[in-house]
Amino acid sequence: MPCGNGQTLSKREHGVCVPRLSFFPGLLVALCCLEVWGSGPHGGGGCSPCPVNCSCAPAGPQRLCVVNCSSLGLERAPAAAEFPPTVNTLDLSKNHISSLDTSLLDRLTGLRELDLSNNQITTIDGRICDNLCNLTQIDLSNNPFECDCELFRLVKCLKEKRVQVRRLHAMLCKDPPALHRQPLLNISLQTCGLSYAACLEDSSSRGGGRSELVIFTYSKPGNYTREQCNSVCFGLSHLYGGLGERHECLCSTNNEPNFISGSHCSAACTNRHVMTECRWTLARDVFAVEFSVSLGALPLQSVHDLVVFSAASSVTPVTLSWDFGDLSPRLSPTEKGVTTAAHKFAIPGHYKVSLKAWAGHKEVSAQTDVTVALPPKLELHCPSFVVANKSVDVTLVSWGGVGLNVNWTISQNDVQVAKAFPDCPPREGVLHSKSSSCFQIFPAELSWKDARQQCLSRNGDLAVVRSDELRNLLARKVTQ
Incomplete structure (x- = not known):
């Protein structure tokens, strides 16, 4: 209350205002009050x-x-x-x-x-x-x-x-x-559900095999899977997740780790009576919330075909950005939740595909390798007309095909009328009808490189004989 008016007494913790006796003393008292309060x-x-x-x-x-x-x-x-x-x-x-x-x-x-x-x-x-x-x-x-x-x-x-x-x-x-x-x-304890807790074993080398008592503070009703609950808890910035008796999603920050060795309810994970005394219900599952992404391996792919990549993320929805490793611009879909991408490679080769994923303020990455090759392409060259009872020269050109096996047949109205074989001179070559291949033997002492060059010059290739049947067939042409 105002001090120094000569009419009011006001007691304070550190002083007293008194009735005014004169102007100067009143001023001192007023200044004293201002100094204190x-x-x-x-x-x-x-x-x-x-x-x-x-x-x-x-x-x-x-x-x-x-x-x-x-x-x-x-x-x-x-x-x-x-x-x-x-x-x-x-x-x-x-x-x-x-x-x-x-x-x-x-x-x-x-x-x-x-x-x-x-x-x-x-x-x-x-x-x-x-x-x-x-x-x-x-x-x-x-x-x-x-x-x-x-x-x-x-x-x-x-x-x-x-x-x-x-x-x-x-x-x-x-x-x-x-x-x-x-x-x-309006929220009741029944709405919140039971008070859940569980033990999480720390199997890492840093954890030393300790167990942490996780006390769940958040419960979301529903029929959740572990993967779905992981996404829910990640979105809430919680560290741990779990499933309740009715498959509700449980989350916990556990900001103050409660290790079993020092917990008041140290036997809660193994003794349900202690759990009851602590007013907890044992959760069906408990896990550390994680955010990870992975890419599956792909088989050999062909140039010019769309290669489809698929990512698996532990959190949804997620934003992805793709780098296909061929100097093409990154692919960053604007829509969240899209976990696939298609890309066409123009040149054959080995490519390292990398992926970045964002959820909230966190980022993770993954990589995979893909090999792209030329697709096999065959061209069959036949003469425009043929003469009866004369040989027919037919040529097969292969583009990109490796290790091809060819079976030659001649058909008329979808009915096989003859079986064709490679041109195989009877005096110089040996025809193997099962594989439709012609083998020729040249008696000379040559290096592997020169021997193969001899075969290539005759529109063939150096042969490796692996079967006993073929070895016995060719042995008749081998002389000392």
Whole structure:
């Protein structure tokens, strides 16, 4: 209350205002009061320090410190060190804050009123309740809440501590769709489901075979597979996932690892009685949430044909970008969820195809090899007319074909009338009718290279004889 008017007695913790005796003594008393309780918009006396652009001032009969950071366009709350430790009322309303760091309130033990209304908060860590020792009032209205069990348990904790939750009618769920626009307090423990926990074995060399007790704080009803639940938990930035008794998807951050060796419920994974005492239900499955992508191997491909690549991702939806390794531009589909790509290679060769995948703010990659060859192409050259009872010269040209076996037949109206054989001089060659091949033997001492050149000059190739039948047939032509 004003001091120095000569009519009011006002007792304070650090001084007393007395009736005015004269102008000069009254002025001294007034200055004394200003020295003890004076403050400005940035916090004099006990209201300092003050966060940038916020206002800090004492208010009320007890001159308690009030910090106003409303309507500043903040995307996060100021750090704890920026607030006066004696803050009693904190207004962070009408900003763009999406999450609240629980460590912010560790230092503000005297906080009694907190306004977080009209922000972008989707959930609040339930551990914040442990730090609100003296809180009497909180406003969480007009935020796009993800109405999960952790958020419900926070509200339940606030009610148990008799904290007044303002504007309950404006605390509405945005997600999941089944609860859209429903009041947060309409969620019940039955809606949240059971409290699940499970043990995750750490088989890595760094883990040393330890087991971590994972306590699930999020449950999404539905008939989920492990792969589907992995995507759900990844989208929520949770570290662990699991499946419940009704195949609901369970997620956990486990921000404070609870290793079995030091857990209060150390036998929870093996002893269902301990699980009951801890009010947990054992999850059907537990896994570390991962984001990975892979490419399957492909068989030999042909030039000019579309080669179809398929990617497998542990998270959906996912955005992909393809590099086919042939200096062509990267292929980046604009539509999420497309996991296949088709590409045509113009030149035969070996290519390394690489893939980048994005989901959220994370990126992973994968590679695979593909071999592209010329497709086999055959050309059959026949004479325009033939003479009866005379030999017919027929030529087969192969483009890109390797190791071809040819079976020659002559048909008329789809009926075989003759079987054709390669031109095989009876004195120089040996005809093998089973393979329709003609073998010629040249008695000379030649190197492998020269011998093959001799065969190529006669429109053939150097032969390798592997069967006993053919070896016995050719042995008749071999002389010492």
